[in-house]
Amino acid sequence: xxxxxxxxxxxxxxxxxxxxxxxxxxxxxxxILISAYFEGTNIINILLDNLRKTFYLKGNLLNGNLLQYLVxxxxxxxxxxxxxxxxxxxxxxxxxxxxxxxxxxQPVRKWKWILSKYIIAVGFTAFIVGLLFITSYWLCNVxxxxxxxxxxxxxxxxxxxxxxxxxxxxAFLAGTISMVFFAVSSLTxxxxxxxxxxxxxxxxxxxxxxxxxxxIDLGTDWLNQFSFFKLNDTWQYFFxxxxxYSRIWLNWLISLFYIITIAxxxxxxxxxxxxx
Amino acid sequence: MISGINISKQYLGIKVLNDVSIHCQSGQICGLLxxxxxxxxxxxxxxxxxxxxxxxxxxxxAASKKRIGGIIEKPALYEYLSALxxxxxxxxxxQLPTNRTTLEKYLLRVGLPLNRKDPVANFSxxxxxxxxxxxxxxxxxxxxxxxxxxxGLDPMGVVSLRSLIRQxxxxxxxxxxxxxxxxxxxxxxxxRLYVLQNGKLIRQGNTQAIMLECTQQYIITAKNxxxxxxxxxxxxxxxxxxxxxxxxxxxxxxFLSALALEKIEITSCIPQPDLLxxxxxxxx
Numbered sequence: 387x388x389x390x391x392x393x394x395x396x397x398x399x400x401x402x403x404x405x406x407x408x409x410x411x412x413x414x415x416x417x418i419l420i421s422a423y424f425e426g427t428n429i430i431n432i433l434l435d436n437l438r439k440t441f442y443l444k445g446n447l448l449n450g451n452l453l454q455y456l457v458x459x460x461x462x463x464x465x466x467x468x469x470x471x472x473x474x475x476x477x478x479x480x481x482x483x484x485x486x487x488x489x490x491x492q493p494v495r496k497w498k499w500i501l502s503k504y505i506i507a508v509g510f511t512a513f514i515v516g517l518l519f520i521t522s523y524w525l526c527n528v529x530x531x532x533x534x535x536x537x538x539x540x541x542x543x544x545x546x547x548x549x550x551x552x553x554x555x556x557a558f559l560a561g562t563i564s565m566v567f568f569a570v571s572s573l574t575x576x577x578x579x580x581x582x583x584x585x586x587x588x589x590x591x592x593x594x595x596x597x598x599x600x601x602i603d604l605g606t607d608w609l610n611q612f613s614f615f616k617l618n619d620t621w622q623y624f625f626x627x628x629x630x631y632s633r634i635w636l637n638w639l640i641s642l643f644y645i646i647t648i649a650x651x652x653x654x655x656x657x658x659x660x661x662x
Numbered sequence: 663m664i665s666g667i668n669i670s671k672q673y674l675g676i677k678v679l680n681d682v683s684i685h686c687q688s689g690q691i692c693g694l695l696x697x698x699x700x701x702x703x704x705x706x707x708x709x710x711x712x713x714x715x716x717x718x719x720x721x722x723x724a725a726s727k728k729r730i731g732g733i734i735e736k737p738a739l740y741e742y743l744s745a746l747x748x749x750x751x752x753x754x755x756x757q758l759p760t761n762r763t764t765l766e767k768y769l770l771r772v773g774l775p776l777n778r779k780d781p782v783a784n785f786s787x788x789x790x791x792x793x794x795x796x797x798x799x800x801x802x803x804x805x806x807x808x809x810x811x812x813x814g815l816d817p818m819g820v821v822s823l824r825s826l827i828r829q830x831x832x833x834x835x836x837x838x839x840x841x842x843x844x845x846x847x848x849x850x851x852x853x854r855l856y857v858l859q860n861g862k863l864i865r866q867g868n869t870q871a872i873m874l875e876c877t878q879q880y881i882i883t884a885k886n887x888x889x890x891x892x893x894x895x896x897x898x899x900x901x902x903x904x905x906x907x908x909x910x911x912x913x914x915x916x917f918l919s920a921l922a923l924e925k926i927e928i929t930s931c932i933p934q935p936d937l938l939x940x941x942x943x944x945x946x
Contacts, residue, residue: 389754401742414895484738488797491710492756493728499755646827662704662712 390502391493398476398506403492407472408514414464415457415518419525420568422456426646450526451550457522458557462564463597469565470589472570473507477576478585490661495545500656504573504649512562513554513570519558537625545625553624560621563641567614568593570645574652611636614644663687664730664805664837666709669718671701671861678704679715679834679861686837686854687721688804691827693842693852693869697941699832701861704842706734706809709839724804728756732807736814737794741783745793748782752797772796772826788819792826806830808840812847824851845935849873859942874911876940877933881906881919885927892920906934 398404422565427448477500480486480512537543545553571587579585596615604610620637623630664686671679679701686692694946696702707713709720710732722729739748749765758764766776772792782790791811798806808827812820828851831838842848848855848869851860855872857865865872882905887893896917898907914931921928 391755393751393755395748397740397743400740400747484734484736485740486738487712487734488738488752488794489755490712491730491732491734491798492752493801494755519791562683636859662707 693848731798
């Protein structure tokens, strides 16, 4: 298994498309930061317009913490999309180039090989989200400095700089779990479809549906609690004044259940199918 | 030794292989001949374990963990990696040593240069075929299956690959199966031949015997063919120095002797197997 993991990692980081994906994410992050700087001023002005009439607000609210929070808010389409393209490509490229045949002409177990792809997909996703966290933390704090965070979720909440930084770190962790869900789903879609273009289209459709359904009230508490697309909002709980830890842990457990189930389905399908 | 016994396979109700049995001994090269769509690749995929047959058995006598090595259609390699890195990947996934010296030995075994560090995407088809064979031979399989190995090669590449296949078969006592629809390739390499048509085995046996059985025409080239008087007794076509003649294989020695007696300077005599007879058993 160790050698399979090494091989997958080696292949992933020897392909130029991986670096294109990382570079495009960093470019998008830069663009978001620049636009967030200007949008951030407007948002703060709108949010605090009434408060300024009653209260005296001291300090710079357009700071690194707010920008990092805005970056977090804007990551939920292009980040999973790029991760899904790279991760599904780990398998569809093998089908396209027929290297999957060469692999299974060696004494390699099918389930071990595909499992190693799932493990590397999870690792790569964590690496990407970690990279975005580090770069956004560094860029936001170097260029905009630290400060208290103001967010609007059902109402205005203010967090001290230290508390805000802590909440942002947890939110990135929650985001990682959501991204892993999308990465694992894209690999299972690739197992089913095999074809590069079809996989991309279905991955994009899946992502769009998840994002649309995330914002729709499904009518019953049960569906709102347990549907996988609703779990992608878990990171927002870290910006409620009192963090609902029990709800977050439950969401993470359910997400983990979905991730393991979807990966297992992919492994079973791959194991049962002929390679040729 | 490798045997496929009574192998059948159908896709969407269409029988692509119908009760096919083939066999190849260690140190022997066997050919599989058939037109496009005859079922050659499917049969090889089944022998290699990439496709499950609907019925039939595959028996391979092998001491190694990897029983069969092979290439299907064309060598499928990681085009963005160098030859050495390709070998490293395929060696590492089967827990073989991946140190540089060992990997370079594999490259030398198939006659690949050690100084190419660029991605295999830049390699010629001949070099890719050689690298594909090096990968197929990792872990010392006792059988080698090569599906259309000469496709896309220039004449020099074909000659060189033929010689490599011959050499490896002898050196490692491999049982080698190779497919092609080019008769010349199979005729030169294979001691035994199987002919597939629409998923059914229509001929099998000694390659030379099958070729002779299906040969009723020869092309003879000679400088002064027009001076021959005995030619008129035969059905023939003469164009410049080239003679196309309908003749039975058993009559060839006498025919050539007669031409020689007439002082005709023969430079070549090439049998022309009847493709319809060979590929389709003579059916229209």
